[in-house]
Amino acid sequence: MATHQQFNPARLVATHDVADGIRVFDIEPVDGLRPHAPGSHIDVEVLVDDRPQYRSFSLIDNAAETGVYRIAVKDRPDGHGGSRYLWSLVAGDRLRVSDPKDRFALSYRAPEALLVAGGIGITPLYGMARALNRAGRRLRLLYTARSREEMAFVDELAAELGDRLELFVTGAGQRLDPGAIINDLAADAELYICGPQSLREAFLGAWLARGRPAERFRFETFASSGRLPDTAFNVRVANRDLDFTVAQDQSLLDALRAHGVDDVLYDCEHGECGLCTIDVLEHSGELDHRDVFYSPRQKTTDTRMCACVSRVHNGHLVIDTSRHAVDTGRPD
Ligand code: FES
Missing domain, CATH: 3.10.20.30 (Beta-grasp domain)
Structure with a gap:
């Protein structure tokens, strides 16, 4: 039994591709938009083998400005079928979505924030980085992916953040060093991270090993990929x-x-x-x-x-x- 599942009818207004294998979906709920904070997500009903399932996606722009719920979906041909279903949709198709939920709350209390995005994990951090920047907070956004072509929103972020956006292309041998990065942070800084489990665990281990408080390590998960391939x-x-x-x-x-x-x-x-x-x-x-x-x-x-x-x-x-x-x- 779930503790909540409330879905509302909606319409897919438009899609466009923003990187290799990443597509943006603009969704308009029939009964109107709800306000949301940076880092919030919506749940979307998908059909897998004709059965309804649910997937969560971060809202990547402020719906109050765009007039839609905007999400970015990574195509996962070997996944559980949710992304394949969404990639099969075209403008005008119907779907059902939840109201926005905020389980990755952005705090403005810390004087400095480090944001770390791995792959499609950029989606919640995109809006958070822009919100922190507009609030005049000190921040760095570190964004890692296999190739530059698989990175979304880089131009928009670079225009707003300048050299506070740093890209790490692992296919070119560019690796993040969690310990060294955390050592450079102010004592009361906060870390926000969204990406693969291995990335999160590397930063969490380095964070705790340096005696940093767990409550200042904030994370979001997505389509939890594991260490091992899926088998029946x-x-x-x-x-x-x-x-x-x-x-x-x-x-x-x-x-x-x-x-x-x-x-x-x-x-x-x-x-x-x-x-x-x-x-x-x-x-x-x-x-x-x-x-x-x-x-x-x-x-x-x-x-x-x-x-x-x-x-x-x-x-x-x-x-x-x-x-x-x-x-x-x-x-x-
Ligand atoms: S439903 Fe929350 S951990 Fe599984």
Whole structure:
């Protein structure tokens, strides 16, 4: 059961491509726009195998200025089908979207902000960087991707930020050095990051190793990609005497719901809130913990996992969904 799911009818007004594999979608909700803060997102209903699923996308411009909800979607041919569905849409098509939600709140309290974007993770940081700049705050935006062609919004950001925008093209050997970058920050600076799990963990590890407060490390997740490729795997739900297979393009949480297992709570579906955690009684293969709820140390025990994003690679799972413990996540 979800704690919320409210979707409103909307219309796709226009699309345009802004980088290799990144397309902007302008969406107009039928019953009007809601105000939102920089870094906010909307949930969009997508159809995968004719079944409704939901994906979250950051709003990349202020709807009050553009008159639409503007999102950017990375094409993922090997993904779970949500981006393929959206890329198949054309102007005039109908869809359903949630109101904006702000779970990546921008604070103006710190005198200095470091923003780190990896790939499509630029989407929430684009608006945040511009908002901080217009508020006169000191900031740096570090943006990394495999190639320059895969970077979106660079010209707009460069025009506004100048040399406070720094690009790191990994295909050209340009790597971020989290420790050195954090060492240069003011003691009370805040860090905002959105990108692949490996990038986030590298910065989080360097941040905590330097004694910086966890509450000043702010992150957003997107389409949680893991360390290992997606593979299908078998699941036994011990408390239900139920066996099924989770398809390569399906999450464990979606498979549980499809098989009528309705006692798993969920909310964010991004590995953040910890509501969907379940007991792992046994497994083969390697557990790929893709959440940001548990700390790296907690993940090594392999006794609990977030069903919305985490999965097993080349193995099987035996789980128990009946225990609704209130876990404590976060870095330790
Ligand atoms: S639903 Fe929030 S962590 Fe899975």
